[in-house]
Amino acid sequence: xxxxxxxxxxxxxxxxxxxxxxxxxxxxxxxxxxxxxxxxxxxxxxxxxxxxxxxxxxxxxxxxxxxxxxxxxxxxxxxxxxxxxxxxxxxxxxxxxxxxxxxxxxxxxxxxxxxxxxxxxxxxxxxxxxxxxxxxxxxxxxxxxxxxxxxxxxxxxxxxxxxxxxxxxxxxxxxxxxxxxxxxxxxxxxxxxxxxxxxxxxxxxxxxxxxxxxxxxxxxxxxxxxxxxxxxxxxxxxxxxxxxxxxxxxxxxxxxxxxxxxxxxxxxxxxxxxxxxxxxxxxxxxxxxxxxxxxxxxxxxxxxxxxxxxxxxxxxxxxxxxxxxxxxxxxxxxxxxxxxxxxxxxxxxxxxxxxxxxxxxxxxxxxxxxxxxxxxxxxxxxxxxxxxxxxxxxxxxxxxxxxxxxxxxxxxxxxxxxxxxxxxxxxxxxxxxxxxxxxxxxxxxxxxxxxxxxxxxxxxxxxxxxxxxxxxxxxxxxxxxxxxxxxx
Numbered sequence: 001x002x003x004x005x006x007x008x009x010x011x012x013x014x015x016x017x018x019x020x021x022x023x024x025x026x027x028x029x030x031x032x033x034x035x036x037x038x039x040x041x042x043x044x045x046x047x048x049x050x051x052x053x054x055x056x057x058x059x060x061x062x063x064x065x066x067x068x069x070x071x072x073x074x075x076x077x078x079x080x081x082x083x084x085x086x087x088x089x090x091x092x093x094x095x096x097x098x099x100x101x102x103x104x105x106x107x108x109x110x111x112x113x114x115x116x117x118x119x120x121x122x123x124x125x126x127x128x129x130x131x132x133x134x135x136x137x138x139x140x141x142x143x144x145x146x147x148x149x150x151x152x153x154x155x156x157x158x159x160x161x162x163x164x165x166x167x168x169x170x171x172x173x174x175x176x177x178x179x180x181x182x183x184x185x186x187x188x189x190x191x192x193x194x195x196x197x198x199x200x201x202x203x204x205x206x207x208x209x210x211x212x213x214x215x216x217x218x219x220x221x222x223x224x225x226x227x228x229x230x231x232x233x234x235x236x237x238x239x240x241x242x243x244x245x246x247x248x249x250x251x252x253x254x255x256x257x258x259x260x261x262x263x264x265x266x267x268x269x270x271x272x273x274x275x276x277x278x279x280x281x282x283x284x285x286x287x288x289x290x291x292x293x294x295x296x297x298x299x300x301x302x303x304x305x306x307x308x309x310x311x312x313x314x315x316x317x318x319x320x321x322x323x324x325x326x327x328x329x330x331x332x333x334x335x336x337x338x339x340x341x342x343x344x345x346x347x348x349x350x351x352x353x354x355x356x357x358x359x360x361x362x363x364x365x366x367x368x369x370x371x372x373x374x375x376x377x378x379x380x381x382x383x384x385x386x387x388x389x390x391x392x393x394x395x396x397x398x399x400x401x402x403x404x405x406x407x408x409x410x411x412x413x414x415x416x417x418x419x420x421x422x423x424x425x426x427x428x429x430x431x432x433x434x435x436x437x438x439x440x441x442x443x444x445x446x447x448x449x450x451x452x453x454x455x456x457x458x459x460x461x462x463x464x465x466x467x468x469x470x471x472x473x474x475x476x477x478x479x480x481x482x483x484x485x486x487x488x
Contacts, residue, residue, distance in 0.1 A: 009066070097154075122160055206233070232244075243257075298366075300339070348460070363463075377397050382409060398429075406437060443466070
């Protein structure tokens with residue numbers, strides 16, 4: 001402007017990625033107010049796409065160009081500066097922390113709560129077994145359920161609501177990454193990872209997981225599964241409010257807490273229902289929630305119940321909850337590796353992260369609801385599970401599928417390929433000695449084999465450990481089919 005330029009207001013067309021980048025830059029440099037000079041061909045596109053760049057971060061920016069631009073709408077940029085100088089009374093500077101642990105359902109529950117918080121206007125950072133997300137952007141890939149990932153979110157100055165998935169491995173290795181949280185959820189406890197790091201029994205595993213609800217602040221909530229004995233016992237070791245959820249509204253533990261005026265969530269008469277005392281607030285009919293696949297995925301309903309309680313105690317309205325549940329879809333983008341169903345012309349592919357007996361049983365109940373001429377399972381043994389666990393995975397697979405393809409995990413985790421194949425085969429044959437078994441170690445080749453040999457009306461179930469790779473391959477196969485259909 002000082003050398004003859006003109007000011008044009010483009011606030012309404014700035015791409016969200018550029019906004020997020022500017023916010024992160026200002027906070028990382030620790031400036032409450034700054035001007036960020038950018039050169040780009042099109043501000044409505046991310047800088048990464050246009051080849052644009054940040055030229056300067058100015059600690060003393062001018063306001064005149066915003067208050068009185070040459071063209072465009074004037075912006076009162078002084079107002080938020082004054083508001084920043086005088087924060088609301090009673091603000092302690094803490095952000096809400098929701099921590100989720102358990103054996104199965106942690107990632108879906110974490111993602112759902114994060115989605116609900118975003119729908120309510122929060123700037124959310126969350127950790128999952130597939131990455132760290134800051135305001136819906138994937139900033140770290142891989143299993144990010146340990147304390148370092150939690151610290152990454154909590155140190156980010158743009159985040160004002162944290163949802164942290166806390167897995168057994170990270171807790172045993174280095175703790176939680178936070179000292180106190182506002183809400184802790186324990187989804188369930190079942191045999192998984194036993195025999196590692198001194199944890200040999202399910203009771204010891206429950207003790208590890210109980211560390212999470214024990215960190216809840218006195219005025220916070222531990223949200224526990226009333227249908228799980230080991231989880232319900234955790235109420236005795238916490239110093240905070242306790243809320244319960246159950247798939248059975250007649251569960252005596254639920255009834256007892258309701259009589260005391262406590263908060264519960266239940267699945268009753270087909271509804272996801274929130275209760276304060278004995279007063280019921282029906283949120284939605286389960287079959288109308290996309291995540292439940294028309295009510296057939298019962299374990300997804302179980303994941304929704306604690307998310308509803310967590311949202312309620314954080315002051316999120318019923319209307320925002322409903323909007324979030326209606327827009328949270330079981331898809332590769334929102335729930336990667338969790339019941340991702342792909343419809344091909346002649347068959348279906350279901351991709352899921354089921355990796356322990358409890359997860360396989362839940363998947364079995366869902367696939368039993370899907371009609372198919374033939375059900376083909378692509379499964380693998382897991383190196384850091386006990387022999388009996390891999391045997392049981394094989395046994396469950398034998399019940400679920402007409403044909404089984406045994407593949408190999410990308411990471412063998414201390415076992416040999418032959419050992420893992422033998423464990424699965426033993427479990428399969430102990431249940432059905434005549435079951436058709438094909439061994440194809442490469443996951444990619446196993447998927448190609450299943451697709452190339454699929455018959456009309458069949459269902460292929462992929463139990464994958466490296467979800468992004470499997471998803472990408474299935475998407476490529478889907479795109480290939482669509483292109484061939486257009487050419488024909």
